[in-house]
Amino acid sequence: MFTIRSVLAGVLLTAMLPFSAVDAYAGKSAKVKVKYDKFKDTTTVESPSHKWPLGRLALNGGGAMSFEYTCPGQTTDCDPPGVTLTFTRRGIGWLMMHDEKSITFLVDGRRIAADNVTWDGTVGEDDVVEWFIGSLTVGDFRTIISGQDVEVRIGTGSFTRRFSAKELDDWREFGSAIGGNK
Numbered sequence: 001m002f003t004i005r006s007v008l009a010g011v012l013l014t015a016m017l018p019f020s021a022v023d024a025y026a027g028k029s030a031k032v033k034v035k036y037d038k039f040k041d042t043t044t045v046e047s048p049s050h051k052w053p054l055g056r057l058a059l060n061g062g063g064a065m066s067f068e069y070t071c072p073g074q075t076t077d078c079d080p081p082g083v084t085l086t087f088t089r090r091g092i093g094w095l096m097m098h099d100e101k102s103i104t105f106l107v108d109g110r111r112i113a114a115d116n117v118t119w120d121g122t123v124g125e126d127d128v129v130e131w132f133i134g135s136l137t138v139g140d141f142r143t144i145i146s147g148q149d150v151e152v153r154i155g156t157g158s159f160t161r162r163f164s165a166k167e168l169d170d171w172r173e174f175g176s177a178i179g180g181n182k
Helices: 004-016 138-146 165-175
Strands: 033-037 042-046 050-052 063-072 083-091 103-107 110-113 115-123 128-136 150-154 159-162
Touching (some): 050 165, 063 165, 103 138, 110 138, 128 138, 138 165
Antiparallel strands (some): 033 042, 083 128, 103 150, 150 159
């Protein structure tokens, strides 16, 4: 018998079949994921996803944030129009569905808001998975990863986080390939 979770896993696996790794980034990082889609002729570069414990608000791992950008062709070195960020929450019940669709960073005292923030979600076997997806300019992303004291608030404040040095270092490594780190 099929469950929603097994069907979704099959759909995700099937969707990943046209992708293959790009050798241009191989060896630079085991943390940064690079996928080339030969049908679209685009390369997607994804940062490590850091998990956040969310205490009473979540079950099965809490939340996580990751970043990605896409280049035309089979390369990781391009000037993308922006960086997409995704905050994922897994837990019991819908907590973000009716929340304000916003992602705001506080970087060394300066506020940076993500643009075009949307919500999506799905029902699993024992829980729900929700996403807030937004976009940043490359300049705003570089400001975030170059900060020393970086916090983020998702929605109206149910989810806030001060990034660790490890998270920032991983995202700096990811950002180093954008536009040749110009």
